[in-house]
Amino acid sequence: MLRRISFLSCFRLLHHMCTTTSPFPSPALHIPLHSHCTKSTNINHEIQSHSNKTQFLNFMRNQCKSGKLKSIDEALNFFHTMAKMNPLPSVIDFTLLLGFIVKMKHYTTAISLVKEMHSSLGIKPDTFILNVVINSLCHLKLVAFGFSVLGTMLKLGLEPSVVTFTILINGLCVKGDVGRAVELVDHVEKTGYRSDVKTYGVLINGLCKMGKTSEAVGWLRKMEERNWNPNVVVYSTVMDGLCKDGLVSEALGLCLEMSGKGIKPNLVTYTCLIQGLCNFGRWKEAGSLLDEMMKMGVMPDLQSLNILVDVLCKEGKIMQAKSVIGFMILVGEVPDVFTYNSLIDRYCLQNQMDEATRVFELMVSRGCLPDIVAYTSLIHGWCKIKNINKAMHLLDEMIKVGFTPDVVTWTTLIGGFCQVGRPLAAKELFLNMHKYGQVPNLQTCAIILDGLCKSQLLSEALSLFHAMEKSNLDLNIVIYSIILDGMCSAGKLNTALELFSCLPAKGLQINVYAYTIMINGFAKQGLLDKAEDLLSNMEENGCMPDSCTYNVFVQGLVAEREIARSIKYLTMMRDKGFSVDATTTEMIINYLSTNQGDNELREFLFPK
DNA sequence: AGTCTATCGT
Numbered sequence: 001m002l003r004r005i006s007f008l009s010c011f012r013l014l015h016h017m018c019t020t021t022s023p024f025p026s027p028a029l030h031i032p033l034h035s036h037c038t039k040s041t042n043i044n045h046e047i048q049s050h051s052n053k054t055q056f057l058n059f060m061r062n063q064c065k066s067g068k069l070k071s072i073d074e075a076l077n078f079f080h081t082m083a084k085m086n087p088l089p090s091v092i093d094f095t096l097l098l099g100f101i102v103k104m105k106h107y108t109t110a111i112s113l114v115k116e117m118h119s120s121l122g123i124k125p126d127t128f129i130l131n132v133v134i135n136s137l138c139h140l141k142l143v144a145f146g147f148s149v150l151g152t153m154l155k156l157g158l159e160p161s162v163v164t165f166t167i168l169i170n171g172l173c174v175k176g177d178v179g180r181a182v183e184l185v186d187h188v189e190k191t192g193y194r195s196d197v198k199t200y201g202v203l204i205n206g207l208c209k210m211g212k213t214s215e216a217v218g219w220l221r222k223m224e225e226r227n228w229n230p231n232v233v234v235y236s237t238v239m240d241g242l243c244k245d246g247l248v249s250e251a252l253g254l255c256l257e258m259s260g261k262g263i264k265p266n267l268v269t270y271t272c273l274i275q276g277l278c279n280f281g282r283w284k285e286a287g288s289l290l291d292e293m294m295k296m297g298v299m300p301d302l303q304s305l306n307i308l309v310d311v312l313c314k315e316g317k318i319m320q321a322k323s324v325i326g327f328m329i330l331v332g333e334v335p336d337v338f339t340y341n342s343l344i345d346r347y348c349l350q351n352q353m354d355e356a357t358r359v360f361e362l363m364v365s366r367g368c369l370p371d372i373v374a375y376t377s378l379i380h381g382w383c384k385i386k387n388i389n390k391a392m393h394l395l396d397e398m399i400k401v402g403f404t405p406d407v408v409t410w411t412t413l414i415g416g417f418c419q420v421g422r423p424l425a426a427k428e429l430f431l432n433m434h435k436y437g438q439v440p441n442l443q444t445c446a447i448i449l450d451g452l453c454k455s456q457l458l459s460e461a462l463s464l465f466h467a468m469e470k471s472n473l474d475l476n477i478v479i480y481s482i483i484l485d486g487m488c489s490a491g492k493l494n495t496a497l498e499l500f501s502c503l504p505a506k507g508l509q510i511n512v513y514a515y516t517i518m519i520n521g522f523a524k525q526g527l528l529d530k531a532e533d534l535l536s537n538m539e540e541n542g543c544m545p546d547s548c549t550y551n552v553f554v555q556g557l558v559a560e561r562e563i564a565r566s567i568k569y570l571t572m573m574r575d576k577g578f579s580v581d582a583t584t585t586e587m588i589i590n591y592l593s594t595n596q597g598d599n600e601l602r603e604f605l606f607p608k
Numbered sequence: 609a610g611t612c613t614a615t616c617g618t
Contacts, residue, residue, distance in 0.1 A: 377618075
C-alpha cells in the first residue's frame with residue numbers, strides 16, 4: 001500500500017527533528033570534516049594589506065565565476081584564507097565559493113564548511129547559505145534532512161525562496177518520490193510561494209524519468225499557457241519521455257511544434273528522436289533525421305554515435321554498428337567503453353563468445369579499460385552457453401583486477417547456476433552474496449525462485465519466498481506469479497488458488513501473466529470449467545486475455561479432446577487476431593493424425 | 609552581488 005506523505009505532515013515530522021535553532025538538525029548525520037590544508041599559510045603572507053585582500057577576493061570571484069577553479073584543494077585554500085581575514089569577507093563571497101564546492105560534488109565538505117562558518121566564524125546563515133546546505137543534503141539523497149533545514153529556515157524568520165523549493169522538488173524527484181514532488185509544487189503555489197521555469201523543468205524531468213510522460217506533457221502545457229517559454233531542454237526531456245513510452249510520432253510532433261515556436265532542436269533533441277525511431281524499427285526515418293541534423297550543422301558526438309551503435313547492436317545489425325564505429329573514428333572520436341560494451345553484449349547474446357572475447361581483448365589493447373558491465377556481459381554470455389566454469393573464472397578475474405561484482409553480476413551468475421541444473425549452488429550464491437556487500441533485489445529473487453521451482457524444488461523455493469515476505473523487500477506480482485506457477489507445476493492447485501485470491505489484499509494488481517498461469521494450471525489438470533471461469537473472470541475485471549492465455553486454454557481443451565470448445569475458442573482467437581502457437585499447433589496435428597475422422601476441426605483449420 | 613536544473617549511451 002502506498003502511503004502518501006503530504007508536505008505538511010513532512011513538515012510536522014521535521015519539527016521533531018529540529019528543536020534547536022542550529023541549521024544542523026542532524027546529530028545522527030556524521031559529516032566528515034574537510035582535511036586541513038597546509039598551503040594556505042603561504043597565501044596568508046601575501047594578503048596582509050587591504051589592497052592585497054581586495055585583489056585576492058577579486059581573484060577568487062573570478063575563478064569561481066569563470067569555472068577555472070578545478071580542484072577541491074584549491075577551493076579549500078581559498079576558504080581558509082578567507083576565514084583568516086579580518087574583517088571577514090562578506091557572506092556573499094563565501095556563498096560563491098560554496099556554490100563551486102557543490103558543483104564539484106563535494107557535498108559533505110560544503111555542509112561542514114557552512115557548519116564551520118557558523119560555529120567558528122560566527123557568520124549568520126541566510127537563505128542563500130541554507131539553500132546550499134539543502135542542495136547538498138538533497139544530492140546526498142538526504143531529502144528529509146533538507147526539509148528539516150527548511151524548517152529551521154522558517155524558524156529563523158528567513159523566507160524560503162523559489163530556489164529553496166526548486167532544490168527540494170529536485171531532491172524528491174531524484175529520489176524517485178515524484179508524487180511528493182508534485183504535491184510540493186501544488187503546495188508551493190497554493191500557499192503563495194513562487195515557482196518558475198526551473199521549478200517546472202525539474203518536475204518535468206522527474207516525471208519523465210519515472211515514466212509519467214503524460215503528466216509531464218500536462219505540466220509542459222501549463223508552462224506554455226503561462227507564457228513561461230519552456231526551452232529546448234524541457235522540450236527534449238519530454239520528447240525523450242514520449243519516445244521511451246513508444247510514442248515516437250507524438251515526440252516528432254512535439255519537435256515540429258517546438259520548431260514552430262522558433263526553438264531549434266539541438267544534438268540531444270535529435271539523438272533522442274533518432275534513438276526512438278530506431279527502437280521501433282523506423283530506420284528509414286531515423287536515417288533521414290540524421291541527415292537533416294547534419295544538414296542543420298549539428299554534428300553527432302561520441303555519445304550520440306554510441307546510441308546508434310547500441311540500437312544497431314540490439315537489433316542484431318552488427319555490420320551497420322561497425323560502420324557507425326568506422327564513421328566515429330573517421331570524425332576523430334575514439335570508441336569508449338560504451339562502444340565496446342554494446343558489441344560485446346550483442347556477441348554474448350548471439351552465443352558468439354569467441355567474438356565477444358576478441359572485442360574485449362581489443363578494447364584492452366586499445367587502452368580502454370573494461371568496466372564491471374563488460375565483465376558482467378561476458379559472464380552472462382558464458383552462462384548462456386552453460387559454461388559456468390568460464391563464468392566463475394571471469395568473476396575471479398574481475399575481483400582480482402579490483403572490481404566489486406554488483407547485484408547484476410550476482411544475479412547473472414545465480415541464473416547461470418540455475419540454467420545448468422545446479423539450483424542449490426545458485427541458492428548458496430544467493431545466500432552468500434551479502435558477504436560481498438551486495439543485497440539481492442527483486443530481479444535476483446525472481447531468478448532464484450524461478451530456478452528452484454523449475455527444478456522441482458518447490459519447498460526450497462517456498463522457504464526462501466517466506467523469508468522474502470518477512471524481509472523489507474516489496475514483493476511484486478512477478479514474484480508471486482513465479483510462486484503460483486511453481487505451485488501449479490507441482491500439482492498444488494488449491495494452495496496456488498488460495499495464494500492467488502490473497503493477492504488483491506496484498507495490494508497487488510493481478511495481471512494477464514498471473515491469470516494465464518492459473519488458467520494454465522487448471523487446464524493442465526483437465527479442470528477446464530475452472531479454467532474457463534477464470535478466463536471470463538479476468539475479462540470482467542478489466543484484464544484482457546492475450547494470445548498466450550488462449551493458447552494455454554486451447555491446449556487444455558485439445559488434450560481433453562474437447563473439440564467443439566476448442567473450435568469455439570480458436571474462432572475467438574482468429575477474430576481477435578491472435579495466432580496459434582507452436583505447442584498448440586503440434587497438439588492439434590497430433591490429435592488429427594490419430595483421429596482421421598474428425599472433419600470438423602480439420603475443416604476449421606484448413607477450409608476448402 | 610550569492611543559492612537551483614540542464615535533456616541522449618552498456
